[in-house]
Amino acid sequence: MKNFSKQKHRCFIFNYSYTFRVYKSGSEGPVLLLLHGGGHSALSWAVFTAAIISRVQCRIVALDLRSHGETKVKNPEDLSAETMAKDVGNVVEAMYGDLPPPIMLIGHSMGGAIAVHTASSNLVPSLLGLCMIDVVEGTAMDALNSMQNFLRGRPKTFKSLENAIEWSVKSGQIRNLESARVSMVGQVKQCEGITSPEGSKSIVEGIIEEEEEDEEGSESISKRKKEDDMETKKDHPYTWRIELAKTEKYWDGWFRGLSNLFLSCPIPKLLLLAGVDRLDKDLTIGQMQGKFQMQVLPQCGHAVHEDAPDKVAEAVATFLIRHRFAEPIGGFQCVFPGC
Numbered sequence: 001m002k003n004f005s006k007q008k009h010r011c012f013i014f015n016y017s018y019t020f021r022v023y024k025s026g027s028e029g030p031v032l033l034l035l036h037g038g039g040h041s042a043l044s045w046a047v048f049t050a051a052i053i054s055r056v057q058c059r060i061v062a063l064d065l066r067s068h069g070e071t072k073v074k075n076p077e078d079l080s081a082e083t084m085a086k087d088v089g090n091v092v093e094a095m096y097g098d099l100p101p102p103i104m105l106i107g108h109s110m111g112g113a114i115a116v117h118t119a120s121s122n123l124v125p126s127l128l129g130l131c132m133i134d135v136v137e138g139t140a141m142d143a144l145n146s147m148q149n150f151l152r153g154r155p156k157t158f159k160s161l162e163n164a165i166e167w168s169v170k171s172g173q174i175r176n177l178e179s180a181r182v183s184m185v186g187q188v189k190q191c192e193g194i195t196s197p198e199g200s201k202s203i204v205e206g207i208i209e210e211e212e213e214d215e216e217g218s219e220s221i222s223k224r225k226k227e228d229d230m231e232t233k234k235d236h237p238y239t240w241r242i243e244l245a246k247t248e249k250y251w252d253g254w255f256r257g258l259s260n261l262f263l264s265c266p267i268p269k270l271l272l273l274a275g276v277d278r279l280d281k282d283l284t285i286g287q288m289q290g291k292f293q294m295q296v297l298p299q300c301g302h303a304v305h306e307d308a309p310d311k312v313a314e315a316v317a318t319f320l321i322r323h324r325f326a327e328p329i330g331g332f333q334c335v336f337p338g339c
Contacts, residue, residue, distance in 0.1 A: 017074035020091055021064040025049050029057035029326050030102040030128065032316070035088065035111030036062070037303070039244050041069030041186025044108070047179045048305045051313035055332040056320050059101075063091055065111065067242050069186045079250045081117045088114065089123030102325065104129035106316065108305055113140075113254040120261045128325055130262070131270040131316060134304045137258040138280025144251050151245045157191065157236030164188045164238055172301050179306040188238045259283050263291050270319045272312060274300045293319060 023042045032052065034045045042062035049060045064071040066087055067079060073087075092100050103126050107115030112132035119130050154171075158164040165177075165184045174180040259282035262269065269292035271283070276296050279287065287294050295315045300307040318334040320326035 018090075019072045020066075020087070020094075021070040022091065022095070023062040024060060026053050026057075026059035029059055030104055030320070031059045031061055031100075033088070033092070033103050033105050033124075034060065034062040035065065035105065035107035035115050036068065037109030037111050038247070039068070039187060039240065039242055040108075040111075040183065040303075041241070043069070043186035044179070044183040044303065044306055046182040047176065048309040048312055051309045052316055054330055055313055055317040055328065056326040057329050058320065058326050061091075061095070063088070064186070065114070067247075069241065077246075079247050081114060081250070081253045082121075084114045085117040085121055085123055088118045089121075092124050100124070100126040102126050102128045104131065104320070104325065106131040106133065107135070108133040109135050109302065110254055113258055116258055116262045116265065119265045119267065127267060129268045129270070129319070129323065130265055131272065131319070132262060133272045133312070134274050134278065134302055135255070135258070136271075136273070136278045136280050136283060137255050138283075139278045140255040140258070141252075144255075147251065148245060148248065154240075156239065158188060158238040159236055161185070161188065161238060174303050175301050175307040176309070179303075179309065183303075183306060187241060189241045191237050191239050259286070268319070268323050269293065270295070270315070272297060272304055272315055274298070274302060274304050 021042065023045075034042065034048075036042055036044045042064045045060070045062045049062065052058065053060065065084055066073045067076040088105075092103065103124050105115040105119055105124065105127060107113070112135035115130060116132065118124060119127055155167060158167065161184065164187070165180050168174045168180045168184050168187075169177055174183060259280055262271075263282065263286045271287075271292055271294045273279070273294065273296050275298065283292075286292060297304055297308055297311050297315070300311075305312045317326075317328070317332060321328055321332075321334055
């Protein structure tokens with residue numbers, strides 16, 4: 001996408017142990033700080049970015065969260081909500097110093113949870129709005145029990161980047177081919193060493209079984225292992241950038257108590273969902289009390305902003321204009337009730 005072209009890329013380093021990849025677009029208006037979901041990257045916002053900046057005057061800052069995309073940190077295994085929220089605050093401080101512009105946090109799934117934690121901890125002093133995309137505490141907590149099964153059902157490796165893109169669309173993970181072509185670049189990487197956990201396991205088991213062999217036998221096993229590694233890398237050169245299954249101990253902390261945290265943030269709030277059935281009790285009550293605005297975008301998968309970037313852009317643009325946070329451009333007019 002031209003709006004996420006290489007000349008728009010920026011890295012901000014807080015110290016010698018932290019480098020966060022940031023993508024920027026736009027030069028005027030409030031900053032929309034975009035936080036992606038687990039396993040994705042800032043590139044998942046590329047098509048949405050093109051859609052939103054054609055509707056309202058705003059700036060885009062999309063961040064690769066720690067352990068995702070091209071961000072590099074000293075302790076990448078720490079994916080606690082507290083740590084990632086502090087990361088967001090640090091990025092804002094590194095970019096804008098003590099006088100940040102008006103900022104709206106927008107997050108999808110895990111990124112939505114981190115946006116709420118960031119807002120509730122007052123880590124962005126100039127925060128003017130908050131948007132969660134398809135993340136609700138109740139349904140998220142219910143889904144955690146089956147998440148490992150879902151992750152085990154995904155391919156471990158891909159024969160090519162095109163193969164990964166094709167899988168993402170056919171599996172329904174991303175239903176928009178245009179977005180998938182950009183987004184999957186940030187989700188997979190070229191393999192290093194052994195690429196398949198299953199292949200690695202079988203090799204380890206083989207070594208254990210053969211550990212009583214003599215020195216010549218051990219050398220033969222080592223040679224076969226290297227040959228298998230090279231063959232695997234040759235046939236399946238792409239794998240996931242992050243092993244989400246290893247982040248399980250942080251899942252509960254991302255989502256538990258999220259609804260009340262969201263409702264307690266004293267700023268205008270927007271919730272975008274793929275289906276109304278995702279609302280939990282606390283959010284249902286809060287929505288009836290008018291504590292936030294909600295828009296349901298049917299016929300979308302979980303990656304709402306990728307499946308229907310234009311509809312999400314219209315919802316966000318309408319929210320910004322309704323609250324007078326941004327000015328419309330290109331003749332854009334609010335399209336949802338209540339504008």
